Amino acid sequence: xxxxxxxxxxxxxxxxxxxxxxxxxxxxxxxxxxxxxxxxxxxxxxxxxxxxxxxxxxxxxxxxxxxxxxxxxxxxxxxxxxxxxxxxxxxxxxxxxxxxxxxxxxxxxxxxxxxxxxxxxxxxxxxxxxxxxxxxxxxxxxxxxxxxxxxxxxxxxxxxxxxxxxxxxxxxxxxxxxxxxxxxxxxxxxxxxxxxxxxxxxxxxxxxxxxxxxxxxxxxxxxxxxxxxxxxxxxxxxxxxxxxxxxxxxxxxxxxxxxxxxxxxxxxxxxxxxxxxxxxxxxxxxxxxxxxxxxxxxxxxxxxxxxxxxxxxxxxxxxxxxxxxxxxxxxxxxxxxxxxxxxxxxxxxxxxxxxxxxxxxxxxxxxxxxxxxxxxxxxxxxxxxxxxxxxxxxxxxxxxxxxxxxxxxxxxxxxxxxxxxxxxxxxxxxxxxxxxxxxxxxxxxxxxxxxxxxxxxxxxxxxxxxxxxxxxxxxxxxxxxxxxxxxxxxxxxxxxxxxxxxxxxxxxxxxxxxxxxxxxxxxxxxxxxxxxxxxxxxxxxxxxxxxxxxxxxxxxxxxxxxxxxxxxxxxxxxxxxxxxxxxxxxxxxxxxxxxxxxxxxxxxxxxxxxxxxxxxxxxxxxxxxxxxxx
Numbered sequence: 352x353x354x355x356x357x358x359x360x361x362x363x364x365x366x367x368x369x370x371x372x373x374x375x376x377x378x379x380x381x382x383x384x385x386x387x388x389x390x391x392x393x394x395x396x397x398x399x400x401x402x403x404x405x406x407x408x409x410x411x412x413x414x415x416x417x418x419x420x421x422x423x424x425x426x427x428x429x430x431x432x433x434x435x436x437x438x439x440x441x442x443x444x445x446x447x448x449x450x451x452x453x454x455x456x457x458x459x460x461x462x463x464x465x466x467x468x469x470x471x472x473x474x475x476x477x478x479x480x481x482x483x484x485x486x487x488x489x490x491x492x493x494x495x496x497x498x499x500x501x502x503x504x505x506x507x508x509x510x511x512x513x514x515x516x517x518x519x520x521x522x523x524x525x526x527x528x529x530x531x532x533x534x535x536x537x538x539x540x541x542x543x544x545x546x547x548x549x550x551x552x553x554x555x556x557x558x559x560x561x562x563x564x565x566x567x568x569x570x571x572x573x574x575x576x577x578x579x580x581x582x583x584x585x586x587x588x589x590x591x592x593x594x595x596x597x598x599x600x601x602x603x604x605x606x607x608x609x610x611x612x613x614x615x616x617x618x619x620x621x622x623x624x625x626x627x628x629x630x631x632x633x634x635x636x637x638x639x640x641x642x643x644x645x646x647x648x649x650x651x652x653x654x655x656x657x658x659x660x661x662x663x664x665x666x667x668x669x670x671x672x673x674x675x676x677x678x679x680x681x682x683x684x685x686x687x688x689x690x691x692x693x694x695x696x697x698x699x700x701x702x703x704x705x706x707x708x709x710x711x712x713x714x715x716x717x718x719x720x721x722x723x724x725x726x727x728x729x730x731x732x733x734x735x736x737x738x739x740x741x742x743x744x745x746x747x748x749x750x751x752x753x754x755x756x757x758x759x760x761x762x763x764x765x766x767x768x769x770x771x772x773x774x775x776x777x778x779x780x781x782x783x784x785x786x787x788x789x790x791x792x793x794x795x796x797x798x799x800x801x802x803x804x805x806x807x808x809x810x811x812x813x814x815x816x817x818x819x820x821x822x823x824x825x826x827x828x829x830x831x832x833x834x835x836x837x838x839x840x841x842x843x844x845x846x847x848x849x850x851x852x853x854x855x856x857x858x859x860x861x862x863x864x865x866x867x868x869x870x871x872x873x874x875x876x877x878x879x880x881x882x883x884x885x886x887x888x889x890x891x892x893x894x895x896x897x898x899x900x901x902x903x904x905x906x907x908x909x910x911x912x913x914x915x916x917x918x919x920x921x922x923x924x925x926x927x928x929x930x931x932x933x934x935x936x937x938x939x940x941x942x943x944x945x946x947x948x949x950x951x952x953x954x955x956x957x958x959x960x961x962x963x964x965x966x967x968x969x970x971x972x973x974x975x976x977x978x979x980x981x
Contacts, residue, residue: 369394369424376423385426396426537605546579549588555579630942633926635966636912637980640947642680644977646673650951651971654960655697655706662721663969664706665977666692672708674719675977677962683721686760694774700781704730705763705801707784709772714786716764716801734763737804747794750804766799766806778822785820785829796820796831809845814838818858825867832861837872839884851888853880862904862913869929869937871913873901879915881927881939892939896923899955905968907961914968916956920948922970922980945980948972 369386371379379385384393401409410416418431431439438448447454497503546555556579557565565573582588630636649668656663662683663675668691674684690711698705704727706717718734720727747769753762766786774787785798795817799806815833822829827842835858837851855874863870869891872880877897880890899918906913911928922945928938945968948956954973961968967981 386424394425538608540601546575549582549585551579551581556581627940630940633940633942635910636924636926636942637945637966637968638943639980640945640978641981642979644675644680644682644979646682647671647975649975650954650957650973651975651977652691652693652957653695654958654969654971654977655695656960656963656969657697658699658701658963659722660963660965662719663977664695664697664719665971666695666708667975672717674721677979684719686717688715693772696775696777696784698781699777699779702726702729703733703781707775707777709775709786712768712771714766714768714772714775715762716766717761718763719761731763733802737802744805746806747797747808748799748806764804768797769794774819776821779824785822787817787820791816819861821861821863823867824863824865830861830863830870832858832872834858837861837870837882849884849888851882854890854893855880859901860903862906864906864929865908866929871904871906873904873915875900877901877917879904881937883937885933891937894925894939896941897921902956903958905959905961907966908963910966912961912966914959914961916959916970918950918953918955920950920955920972921946922956922959922968924968945970947978948976949974
């Protein structure tokens with residue numbers, strides 16, 4: 352037996368006895384004391400105010416740090432003696448605790464190997480060692496009786512013949528997984544047709560070109576896996592060369608056939624279609640063509656309407672701007688501008704009568720002199736009241752006053768850019784406007800202030816080819832659409848707020864909901880993406896109603912309507928209700944397809960625009976007309 356381990360010698364003199372017993376000492380970690388002594392007084396923990404740095408310094412400087420342990424019962428640090436360290440090291444090595452114990456002492460031979468003369472005991476043998484055992488006789492007679500009565504049977508000889516049994520013998524025939532219920536018949540082979548006949552009709556025989564084409568195709572792409580041939584009689588038909596190959600493939604088909612029963616779900620197809628309200632419940636919206644504005648001789652690229660809704664301006668490839676009266680379709684004024692008009696925008700401020708138009712490398716600010724004489728007179732006074740600053744400021748563009756001839760036609764200011772301008776748009780207050788230049792540098796987007804004749808470049812570097820820009824109707828946000836993304840910038844903080852993924856290949860146009868929380872983007876891959884800015888940076892819904900590229904999209908200012916114009920010659924008007932309850936998603940319902948424009952040079956509708964107050968929509972097309980649907 353192993354000798355008892357020598358315990359650690361207790362600390363001399365101060366023999367503190369902690370009487371808490373065998374309990375987890377963590378119970379006392381939040382208390383100032385660690386237990387009670389024999390008199391029932393608290394044993395206080397030693398004051399520990401050492402941090403990690405002090406502990407590290409002590410570890411480095413104290414030579415006895417490695418042999419110092421903390422007594423859990425008292426909380427005091429105890430330095431181990433040499434004997435205790437030896438004991439720990441011996442126990443770690445798996446040796447005995449006592450130094451003086453020898454586990455390999457010589458064995459003591461209790462019985463000697465020498466044969467003695469006298470036996471150890473000299474007792475005479477028992478009588479029972481000479482006669483048969485009566486107890487055994489009784490046991491044997493019991494077993495003989497049990498065999499006679501048939502209670503104990505002898506062992507059967509082992510049968511070496513293998514046994515077979517029916518795997519499905521005990522299966523419940525009524526269960527759905529029963530073998531016969533789950534029987535899947537092998538797929539039947541296709542029956543031979545006329546082309547497999549030994550004498551097929553002549554239209555089934557391949558010509559030389561068809562045979563060459565058949566040979567060049569991949570085996571998986573061929574409609575027939577053999578070439579139809581003609582023989583004069585059945586005796587002349589040779590053995591089929593691919594017979595073994597086809598039998599083998601048939602065996603593979605049977606062996607690899609997935610035998611799985613799919614439970615068919617009986618679903619009414621009507622239940623899968625979302626329940627949308629009927630269009631007649633969503634009136635008013637434009638339904639029929641009311642007026643055609645004729646006069647342009649080439650495709651009409653852009654439209655804009657005055658804030659009052661009385662006048663319409665259109666820009667065309669015939670190098671003219673035309674001003675129309677909306678109600679009568681009468682052309683009030685034609686302004687030749689000497690270049691293709693790419694974009695036109697009427698100032699949204701009702702107290703100012705001013706139109707911005709993009710012509711080649713310039714933006715023209717035109718006073719059409721229509722309507723209230725006081726109004727357009729005040730606009731001219733406003734522009735003439737400008738005083739040039741004393742110091743010439745460096746600007747990315749040149750502001751040039753119109754010549755006398757241009758002034759007589761209505762042009763007031765010319766903003767000359769370095770490259771061709773493709774879009775112009777006004778801020779809601781009517782003082783600032785933005786222009787987009789066909790360039791790949793950081794000067795693609797410029798913001799101009801008409802009252803101070805001052806232009807600035809808001810971006811330090813280019814983030815891709817800019818397609819169009821828009822001002823937010825109420826907040827200081829600026830939307831910039833590149834080919835695949837729409838970036839939302841905060842003009843006050845001068846930072847990027849959001850980057851919207853359009854999931855389209857090439858964005859063509861963009862419109863902001865009057866509430867400002869939703870935008871729509873049209874794209875050249877015939878998709879319309881609706882974004883809910885509070886919801887996600889990905890489209891809330893992608894609408895694929897058009898067959899060809901979308902050229903323009905627009906929101907109505909008052910009614911829950913939006914429209915899209917496409918190269919397929921149609922304008923699709925949709926009901927787009929945005930609820931003030933943030934938990935309710937917008938309701939998007941297509942309500943009307945408006946036709947009328949003729950497709951010219953593979954182009955259809957180039958611009959769409961809603962009337963500011965009425966549920967009417969204008970569209971301009973490549974056929975040189977502007978149409979009003981009411």
